[in-house]
Amino acid sequence: MAEIIVVTSGKGGVGKTTTSAAIGSGLAIRGHKTVIIDFDVGLRNLDLIMGCERRVVYDFVNVLNQEANLNQALIKDKRNPNLYILPASQTRDKDALTQEGVQTVLNELSESFEYIICDSPAGIEKGAQMALYYADQAIVVTNPEVSSVRDSDRILGILQSKSLRAETGAEPVKEHLLLTRYNPARVEDGEMLSVEDVVEILAIPLVGVIPESEAVLKASNQGEPVIFDESADAGQAYSDTVARLLGEEVDFRFLEAGKKGFLKRLLGAR
């Protein structure tokens, strides 16, 4: 049986797809057979972030409608043999997703994969609910910013009431907080919510903190998940996150700003 992990957030633009690509790649790098599914039907982007946009022939909805089989739709990653992508349809809307259809696809994938990463669309509507319904674990991607934190709390409420695990009274979905676009210098200046603040408000275990980094845009420009950039802070932070997901204890890094000189600090330069 595969472990199904949904990457969700409520709010858009916080880094769900970047995170899905990085975490899925990280699990594959560590030898786990992993598939990442783009649930954002109508607005697919995982293919671009993974750099396989020109190799998409069939998609998730084709498989749901039995117009193609899974092997035709799955795209094998060129960097890692353990990694596959199931792209979303670009021409349909979220209504193309049905609970039974999604379950059939997930069951079939479960037979040959260890991890299934579900990249959720933004919002709390059907697409987002489909992405999280069958999840065993949830990575709640949050920016240290008021609207993102509030939306994350909202999506946690949905995980706790509208997932299969909640509806059947099974063991609840395991929740993980992933804080992204974290800027320690601004936190130190009292301009940004700190890790501790967000953990206190959302009250779920922290799985990772990804610093705001130029490497993320560079990675998406190139279509290469940022975790492959081993020299980048964001890439290393995602590697740590993957290790924690697999149960390892890893110290948190990149939580403090680089030391500023006394004069710079005195004059308020950044």
Added chain:
Amino acid sequence: MSIFDYFLSNKPSSASLAKERLQVIVAHERVKRKSPSYLPQMQQEIIEVIKKYIAIDEDQVTVSLDNDDNHSILELNVTLPDK
């Protein structure tokens, strides 16, 4: 923040303001989320009944439902107008 800002202002940082606002709104929304869906309509009907007898404003009535382990408490709070 420079040393000049430090001496010029003693306002709370914007981050602590954000935290405070979030704590209030998130707590409020969690309570609402846990309350049953019939609550708003029930509240409305209770208000209608009270209005028949006493002139009150709608915002002077609060209805809340708290769940403990084995019992629920329906709390109704009406502020009566001054005579």
